[in-house]
Amino acid sequence: MTLVAIEAALAAGELLRQGFGTNFSISSKEGRHNLVTEYDHKAEKLILDFISQNVPNSHFLAEESGFSGKDKGGICWIVDPLDGTVNFAHQIPTFAVSIAAQRQGKIISGVIFLPITHELFVAEIGKGAFLNGQEIRVSQVRSLEESILATGFPYDLAKNPFHCIDHFTDILKVGIPIRRMGAAAIDLAYTAAGRFEGFFEVELAPWDVAAGKLLVEEAGGKVTSWDNTLFDIHSRATIFASNGHIHNSVSAILNRTV
Incomplete structure (x- = not known):
């Protein structure tokens, strides 16, 4: 297969x-x-x-x-x-x-x-x-100060920009650098390989995340919704993938703006 x-x-x-x-x-x-x-x-x-x-x-x-x-x-x-x-x-x-x-x-x-x-x-x-x-294994970084996160924005961002802007700026205010590759599959693959400590986004389709979710989990990471609950690839809701070590801390920040 x-x-x-x-x-x-x-x-x-x-x-x-x-x-x-x-x-x-x-x-x-x-x-x-x-x-x-x-x-x-x-x-x-x-x-x-x-x-x-x-x-x-x-x-x-x-x-x-x-x-x-x-x-x-x-x-x-x-x-x-x-x-x-x-x-x-x-x-x-x-x-x-x-x-x-x-x-x-x-x-x-x-x-x-x-x-x-x-x-x-x-x-x-x-x-x-x-x-x-x-x-490959996920990063072993445990502090937010040493972390780098990736994100992306939905295509209809202009219809409701404040939700995305809020969680984006909340992460920046903590001092975490953010990268935007423009491809969720790459963001998840890079998280699995330890290049990023995590990745967060909203409104992704199953084909955006299905392979990447397994990669992160098999590399020792964690994938949930922003509120730290089970992530369903078909939900088109929120996703947060990380190395596991920073998961609870970042999830708490993201969940404030859901």
Whole structure:
């Protein structure tokens, strides 16, 4: 299962790498900055076709095509063919392919591939998390003063900016630096690898977080909602992923603005 996801992610990543910086069609979905390119569609078709050919009874939840295939009790593949579309469209080399396999409601494997840096993050439930074949663990930083967090903003931020601004500034007031990569899958992969101490965001879709959530957990981290309760990848609510050591302290700050 995981090997199929890896092969699909690598093939899609190579397609994206070849298309990066070329002329391609771009359109918007729900807002000016919620973009989709022809490479989102091409990469998604490649992934779904490859998995369908190699794993019978698969069905899919993918960003561009939604639900497809028949649920016959097999694997549900949760696919973001190009996380970081805005970056890709603006020739910013920070984007990823994200593929997760779900069985009976549980994510059992996850793959995130960054085509430009050629970093392949892989996790399998109960077997750990890996970057290019080397096991990774979350950061061991325990103090907020030494931490770096990542975040992102929803595409409809202009409709209700104050909620995002409040929790963003509350974190800054504590003195924690914040980075914004523009791709939640990368934020979660970097948290799993110990590059960030944590990541928080709101209104993310299942394909944004499914593979990354497993990566963080298999690397020894923790993933919850902002209020420290169980996080459901289908909820499109709040998510906070961390190394575990700073979880309660940051969760308390985030929960003040929910």
